[in-house]
Amino acid sequence: MAASARRLCHIAFHVPAGQPLAQDLQLLFGFQPLAVREADGWRQLALRSGDAVFLVNEGAGPQEPLYGLDPRHAVPSATNLCFDVVDTGAAARALVARGCSVPVPPVSVRDSQGTATYAVVRSPVGNLSLTLLERAGFGGPFLPGFRPVPCATRPGWVSHVDHLTLACTCGSSPTLMRWFHDCLDFRHLPLSPGEDPELGLEVTAGSGPGGLKLTALQTTPGSAAPTLVLAESLPGAASGQDQVEQFLARHRGPGLQHVGLYTPDIIEATERVAVAGGQLLAPPEAYYQQPGKERQILAAGHEPSQLARQGILLDGDEGKFLLQVFTKSLFPEDTFFLELIQRQGATGFGQGNIRALWQSVQEEQASRNQET
The missing domain is CATH 3.10.180.10 (2,3-Dihydroxybiphenyl 1,2-Dioxygenase, domain 1)
Incomplete structure (x- = not known):
């Protein structure tokens, strides 16, 4: 170190x-x-x-x-x-x-x-x-x-940076993980039970080949540094580029893909972003119709219709839940974006939400490609 x-x-x-x-x-x-x-x-x-x-x-x-x-x-x-x-x-x-x-x-x-x-x-x-x-x-x-800079002090919509996600080239995560460990003392944070640090968490895009590999890193106890997440594409996608590959192409290489901003009240924060004119990604239409999703949302203390209206994703069980919503890119090049995240006891990132984000970004990029 x-x-x-x-x-x-x-x-x-x-x-x-x-x-x-x-x-x-x-x-x-x-x-x-x-x-x-x-x-x-x-x-x-x-x-x-x-x-x-x-x-x-x-x-x-x-x-x-x-x-x-x-x-x-x-x-x-x-x-x-x-x-x-x-x-x-x-x-x-x-x-x-x-x-x-x-x-x-x-x-x-x-x-x-x-x-x-x-x-x-x-x-x-x-x-x-x-x-x-x-x-x-x-x-x-x-x-x-x-x-x-003198300015009127008002409550912020978010409290701190929860995580930083880096878009990486295929196969580079193990090398990057070792670099961040040796140089800044970041350690592997398992996203699933028994996860192999060299393999990370693989999230498939559906029934076909391709998908996403995530490797999370955190600093030692007592540090307030956010989690680092290394994201790379899984080989074998049937056609076209997924969003990590498109980031690499449009950004001209690896880089910081998005910042997860923690909010203590994601419903209020999302509403304020929407009212101000911020553009948010819409989850796939079928997300809220998944078997058990309504029961899951109710168990977390939220109204399914409200989360659906605001595009907020929810994942978790056993009293531990994760809520997330994602913005569209802040740059015309369709690269960097923000995430609003609220944790109700959950420490991971929700595999169901990862799949939903994957699909919603794919649909957004397909829409952009049709427009051009």
């Missing part, structure tokens, strides 16, 4: 000037401006909902944006995960010793609120980099170098 990720500080995005991501996060998903930095050709805006912080790097400057890298990627993208660590210098030296690329060695940034030290590491997942941040000596609202 080279470093231990204690918690997620923020997720950074790179978008061209004028791209509406920052505006959409505020208007459609209840994020509020937290801090801003405008320098060296960059406008960096941090937005928050609860403990979930997104940093939108807009533009393209001659230097790297503060606390990250400019991957010069071909399409708008989530490009960086920033984790709090105890000692940035020690973590960076250990990663270099393991052969990792550290294009930004430890550097300290100071302003009137204190000091933070960070280093940036290249990950093996496409254009995604990792920032290791030490900020115990900083007392401001975000990070040194940013000025606070």
Whole structure:
């Protein structure tokens, strides 16, 4: 182990000037401006909902944006995960010793609120980099170098980041799992009883070949870092590309496919997103007609007609349930999207919901292809 990720500080995005991501996060998903930095050709805006912080790097400057890298990627993208660590210098030296690329060695940034030290590491997942941040000596609202943004304080729609799903090339999950274990102390989190870490959880797309393989990773007890989920396609699909393959093609390689945002009240949060104009994926029509689904929803304390109307998926049993709803892509390239998730005792991701998401995304992409 080279470093231990204690918690997620923020997720950074790179978008061209004028791209509406920052505006959409505020208007459609209840994020509020937290801090801003405008320098060296960059406008960096941090937005928050609860403990979930997104940093939108807009533009393209001659230097790297503060606390990250400019991957010069071909399409708008989530490009960086920033984790709090105890000692940035020690973590960076250990990663270099393991052969990792550290294009930004430890550097300290100071302003009137204190000091933070960070280093940036290249990950093996496409254009995604990792920032290791030490900020115990900083007392401001975000990070040194940013000025606070005055705004009306209101309750956020989500409380924190539940999980991060990375779209990976076929067969790469075992290698990536070992990298995140050796470098950031992430450990295998079984999604099914007796799951083999090398095999993960396989979710078939139906009666034919193809489907999805998921491998989940979590940090050690006491850490507040979200779960990492590695997603790759199973070989043998009959025809065309599934959504992981389409992400890889449209994103121009592996990357962060979606962020699961935890909400304590998914019904209210989904309603607020819909009223604000956010676009949500519609589950397959047959999802709510599955045998036992109505009884399952009632056992969780919800009304089947309401969940169906809002497109909320529910899975679980024995008093432990999981509720999820998914947005359409936040970018025209049909790549990155968000998930709202509420847990009623459940710790996994619900195989029934995974299949439903798989089908709903496939149907959405088929619809898009027909339109073009």
